[in-house]
Amino acid sequence: MIKLNTHYADLKESYLFYNIAQKTKAYLEENPDQHLYRMGIGDVSLPLCxxxxxxxxxxxxxxxxxxxxxxxxxxxxxxxxxxxxxxxxxxxxxxxxxxxxxxxxxxxxxxxxxxxxxxxxxxxxxxxxxxxxxxxxxxxxxxxxxxxxxxxxxxxxxxxxxxxxxxxxxxxxxxxxxxxxxxxxxxxxxxxxxxxxxxxxxxxxxxxxxxxxxxxxxxxxxxxxxxxxxxxxxxxxxxxxxxxxxxxxxxxxxxxxxxxxxxxxxxxxxxxxxxxxxxxxxxxxxxxxxTPRGQQEVRANIQVYKKNAAVLMEALDQCGIWYCGGKNAPYIWMQCPKGMGSWEFFDYLLREIQVVGTPGEGFGACGEGYFRFSTFGSPEDTKEAARRLCTLLGGK
The missing domain is CATH 3.40.640.10 (Type I PLP-dependent aspartate aminotransferase-like (Major domain))
Structure with a gap:
């Protein structure tokens, strides 16, 4: 009988982003009229130039x-x-x-x-x-x-x-x-x-x-x-x-x-x-x-994502929440408020303001207590998500 690669048994039961997808799917099945503001998976939203x-x-x-x-x-x-x-x-x-x-x-x-x-x-x-x-x-x-x-x-x-x-x-x-x-x-x-x-x-x-x-x-x-x-x-x-x-x-x-x-x-x-x-x-x-044209066009798209980052960073600044990233990267890594755990904060945002991010614990044990936002969403959704964050977390 053929022997399989038993190291696969050492992997975690499911992949981080699969868990996020399952949670958001379950939420939408219970709340079909809700719009989700997705800032979790780092997929781009702008088309090819x-x-x-x-x-x-x-x-x-x-x-x-x-x-x-x-x-x-x-x-x-x-x-x-x-x-x-x-x-x-x-x-x-x-x-x-x-x-x-x-x-x-x-x-x-x-x-x-x-x-x-x-x-x-x-x-x-x-x-x-x-x-x-x-x-x-x-x-x-x-x-x-x-x-x-x-x-x-x-x-x-x-x-x-x-x-x-x-x-x-x-x-x-x-x-x-x-x-x-x-x-x-x-x-x-x-x-x-x-x-x-x-x-x-x-x-x-x-x-x-x-x-x-x-x-x-x-x-x-x-x-x-x-x-x-x-x-x-x-x-x-x-x-x-x-x-x-x-x-x-x-x-x-x-x-x-x-x-x-x-x-x-x-x-x-x-x-x-x-x-x-x-x-x-x-x-x-x-x-x-x-090409010169290609570089000009892709940089214009990157600026859209960087403006998204600026919107989210301003919201977190208003809420007095610690974070890193954003300025030189398309990700913002924030500390969960009020001592919340990463998945606890994920559920809180999904339930209360329909914002989806990525729990830090999914990136390793020392990511517990932190949360990642991707800045690749649409500017309209990013602005609304930032507004909802400020309202929920007590921004100025």
Whole structure:
């Protein structure tokens, strides 16, 4: 009889966002006339920008003509898109080659797939609160998880602990769920630590486009020594509204080696074995994001979400509630009022004002007592949700 992967039995019974969906479904069945103000799951609400739509249409037309038809794409990505991403980094003073860029079907997919490179006996350090998939993807492979707690006291940005022997280190900046962003000095400490320990950082940069303060790093490769210890995984989902289109990219420097093996070469071998590449249509649409017009249009959309963040932050300020995030990230991480637990506060908001957020406990034990708001909703719903929050929580 075939043996199954018994590590699946070690997973929590259900996924965080599934629980939220079930609770909201039950509420609407009991209250069918109510409108919910959804600021929980981090899905975008604005459509793809015009430059992307035009490129996608052109790509579809290309596929209908013999002279411009594309079949299988290069497994590591179309050369033009790989070069375009490398140039995007270059504009920020980060030098990478197109051969260090790998086109993916999105950051979430890549964060799971990349674990193929590391043996199950290696451990993974996760800063809590954390995106649940970091933990679950490693549990599925039987990997030991090191939970490094963060807190309000350290701004949810802990420093490396010299007593911990980490092999893989997950860093997310701007962070999901807290919205906190590492400074150059803070991130440099993690780079130095990884090089000292022989660890590898998996740097999740899915929200880098939301950074507005000029001194904050957008890429880990802005830091000295990162090319010998880091892999950067990025996405167009939140940057350009590709949540339903699925496209991202991964940067693996050619200097990155461990145990006599070159990790860039390993990933080439992995991709050429396990994938047939991302479709031509999606890659052409993705390349349009990096054109001057595309950049102008996606930045305009990001500004809508940032204005949503400003509306919510003003409401929390009026209520005297502590929070972080919002300014340089599309998430706001607030402390639950009156000592409420995370799920208790979720139920309270749903029941009293029909506002849906994400309980902090779902991101790890030290998220208990905190709550995440996403700023990807419509401006109209965000303003109404903020008004209701002020009324409920005693804002001025």
């Amino acid at each position: 015009g430059a992307v739509i035009e490129a996608l249409r052109e790509a579809v037309e290309d596929q209908g003509k013999k002279e411009s038809f594309h079949g299988y794409m290069p497994e590591c990505g179309a050369p033009v898109l790989r070069q375009t991403v490398a140039e995007y980094y270059g504009k920020r003073g980060v030098t990478i080659s197109d051969q260090e860029v790998f086109v993916s079907s999105g950051a979430s997919d890549e964060l799971g797939d990349i674990l193929d490179l590391f043996c199950p006996e290696s451990n993974a350090l996760v800063i809590e609160p954390a995106y649940p998939a970091y933990v679950d993807a490693n549990i599925m492979e039987g990997r030991k998880i090191i939970h490094l707690a963060s807190s309000k006291e350290n701004g949810f940005l802990p420093e490396p602990d010299e007593n911990l022997k980490a092999d893989l280190i997950y860093l997310c900046s701007p962070n999901n769920p807290t919205g906190a962003v590492f400074s150059r000095e803070q991130l440099q400490k993690w780079v130095d630590y990884a090089n000292q320990k022989g660890a590898i950082i998996l740097f999740d940069a899915a929200y880098e486009a939301f950074i507005e303060e000029p001194d904050l790093p957008h890429s880990i490769f802005e830091l000295d020594g990162a090319r010998t210890c880091a892999i950067e995984i990025c996405s167009l989902s939140k940057t350009a509204g590709f949540t339903g289109t699925r496209l991202g990219y991964t940067i693996i420097p050619k200097e990155l080696e461990r145990g006599g093996l070159n990790i860039n070469s390993m990933w080439v071998r992995n991709r050429t074995t396990k994938t047939n590449g991302v479709s031509y249509i999606l890659q052409k649409g993705g390349a349009a994001v990096f």
